[in-house]
Amino acid sequence: MRLILLAGFLGSGKTTILLPMAGALIEQSSKVVIIENEMGEIGIDGSYLAREGLQVQELFGGCICCTLSVGLVESIDKIEGLYHPEVIVVEATGIARPGDLKKTIFQYNKCIEKIDTVTVVDAQRYEVLRHALAPLFEAQIDAADIVVLNKIDTIDGQAVRDISTDIGLINPDAKLHTVSMDESSGFEALLRDVL
Amino acid sequence: MSNEGYERVQTAMRLEPTDRIPVVPTLLPEPAAGLAGVLLGDMVKDNTLVVETIFKVFDEYGGWDAIYPGFYIPIQLQVMGNFPMKMSISGQELAPDIPFQLNEQEILQVEDYDRIAEIGYDKFFQEDYLWRITKATPDEVKKHMDQLIAADGLFTRCCANRNISRLFTGNGTHPFFTLSLMRSMVPFTQDVYYNPEPVERALQRMTDDLIAAKLAEMKHWDSNIWLFTEERAGGYFFSPKMFERFWWPYTRQIVEAMWEHGIVTLFHLDTCWDKNLAYFKQLPRGSIALELDGTTDLALAKEILNDHACLKGDVPAALLALGTPEEVASYCKEKIDIVGAGGGYILGTGCSVPPNVKPENFRAMIDTAKNYRPKAVL
Numbered sequence: 001m002r003l004i005l006l007a008g009f010l011g012s013g014k015t016t017i018l019l020p021m022a023g024a025l026i027e028q029s030s031k032v033v034i035i036e037n038e039m040g041e042i043g044i045d046g047s048y049l050a051r052e053g054l055q056v057q058e059l060f061g062g063c064i065c066c067t068l069s070v071g072l073v074e075s076i077d078k079i080e081g082l083y084h085p086e087v088i089v090v091e092a093t094g095i096a097r098p099g100d101l102k103k104t105i106f107q108y109n110k111c112i113e114k115i116d117t118v119t120v121v122d123a124q125r126y127e128v129l130r131h132a133l134a135p136l137f138e139a140q141i142d143a144a145d146i147v148v149l150n151k152i153d154t155i156d157g158q159a160v161r162d163i164s165t166d167i168g169l170i171n172p173d174a175k176l177h178t179v180s181m182d183e184s185s186g187f188e189a190l191l192r193d194v195l
Numbered sequence: 196m197s198n199e200g201y202e203r204v205q206t207a208m209r210l211e212p213t214d215r216i217p218v219v220p221t222l223l224p225e226p227a228a229g230l231a232g233v234l235l236g237d238m239v240k241d242n243t244l245v246v247e248t249i250f251k252v253f254d255e256y257g258g259w260d261a262i263y264p265g266f267y268i269p270i271q272l273q274v275m276g277n278f279p280m281k282m283s284i285s286g287q288e289l290a291p292d293i294p295f296q297l298n299e300q301e302i303l304q305v306e307d308y309d310r311i312a313e314i315g316y317d318k319f320f321q322e323d324y325l326w327r328i329t330k331a332t333p334d335e336v337k338k339h340m341d342q343l344i345a346a347d348g349l350f351t352r353c354c355a356n357r358n359i360s361r362l363f364t365g366n367g368t369h370p371f372f373t374l375s376l377m378r379s380m381v382p383f384t385q386d387v388y389y390n391p392e393p394v395e396r397a398l399q400r401m402t403d404d405l406i407a408a409k410l411a412e413m414k415h416w417d418s419n420i421w422l423f424t425e426e427r428a429g430g431y432f433f434s435p436k437m438f439e440r441f442w443w444p445y446t447r448q449i450v451e452a453m454w455e456h457g458i459v460t461l462f463h464l465d466t467c468w469d470k471n472l473a474y475f476k477q478l479p480r481g482s483i484a485l486e487l488d489g490t491t492d493l494a495l496a497k498e499i500l501n502d503h504a505c506l507k508g509d510v511p512a513a514l515l516a517l518g519t520p521e522e523v524a525s526y527c528k529e530k531i532d533i534v535g536a537g538g539g540y541i542l543g544t545g546c547s548v549p550p551n552v553k554p555e556n557f558r559a560m561i562d563t564a565k566n567y568r569p570k571a572v573l
Contacts, residue, residue, distance in 0.1 A: 010381050067549045070516040074551070095380070095432070100490070108517045125381075128388045134434040135470070 003088045003112050007140050008120030010094030013150040016181045018091050024191050031085040035075050037093045069104040080111045099143035119144035124154040126163050144174045153180040200260030201360035208505045212538035216531045217260040218564030219362050219543050225294040226548035227252050236286025239268050242346030250353045256561050261362040266350050269295040271343050274336050276320055279377045281328050294550050302327050303377035308393035312400040363461055365412045365421035370401035371442050372425045387441050402445040406452045413458055424463040430470030454482035465546055467491050472499045489545025497534045507541040510560055512549040520559035527563040
């Protein structure tokens, strides 16, 4: 089974990307399940996705920091048993390090053969996140197979190039997509890579 | 307070060798419910049931060296400010078997920083902020707190009947962590980055208030350990510059003020603190202990803080919930061998025992501490 891990800091636009991505996946594959875990109000509306025909599993964490990965492992096992999906999409909480989650999933979820990590980066708040939260920010980019620089409509072209260079220094192996979901730019190319 | 288990804990806190490594799991109401087969939806209304359930587990697993005094119902954590956020409760907004959930929102506003600095955190919280997050009425809040006080008496009697002690008496949350929860993480990070002065004024006032409150509180107890929680300031999230400016100076003030009165600060530090460990060497020897959650490298902590700070931890939640008893025992033995060498170590869980812990894994952890005797600690 394939797992797509959608990572990125709080408010980076993961949910905005998840919705059309999930739609495209369901067109391609009849068995897609979404696991959603986000802090506070930012989280996706599970009932909305359900109406769109997607199976959604909400992930609870009594104490996010220590029990999140346990809940995720158990959710994956439960989903595998109930639905036998071809693809699981996990929208990780914005404070998660995808590398840590991948390690735990591969250790305990034997049904997962492949994990693709897509990290969404907020172009608008790049400066503050890059400097104030550097360790988490770098870890999220470092673990990515694909980095999505989102909200590029909020900064100028030179800033997009500077940030792209910086991301390339953190993770030279990741494929970078520059996207504006608000202006419907760059998403189709991203989708082709993800699918 | 004197009994064999607590003496063992105190010896470890003093960084001296013990006859065996003490063990103290962070058994909160949620995992206690799981281990005792009690429904969380029933636990969240009844402190008496919480206390009885915790001690039922304590008895069934043969006991351990000191007990974690976490016998709350969720709304009390909100009212006391441990979690100054909106929450969803088992059996109310959630299914009765789902642990309570925190709902982090931008409740605190920028102008509140100066209000805290001006009138003090407690007044701000009790008179204003609490009513932004809770659904409870003032009468209900009073009832919940009266219930907690009654449960405290029951907890004390249960300890006395078993001749055991609480691991700590006072507890508090770091001002940095508190503000981050109240404001929510993104706006708070933007505040400290773009407009730090009001945040610093609030942090200093909260630090002063916390010191005064905890010193007064600790006078009522025959104990010298208090718990101090921080889950965000470490190198997992924040850059060293942020840590040095917004966390470390206040931490130092608090620890040193408590230590002047002989009070040991037991830090509960979630997430990875590898990059911050060396800072703790600046604090007086024996004034602190670090409770780590399995993401900080405990062996590295031992290397850096050996003979300076007691360490506690760190059997990971994932191992307790998903591993086997053999794996748990092996993990514990390794920690006892490496971190326990020479003393200054308490075996514990990495953060809380997970709500879905396997009973056989929990038992493996407790029994390993009681029965395993490496040469290093003999």
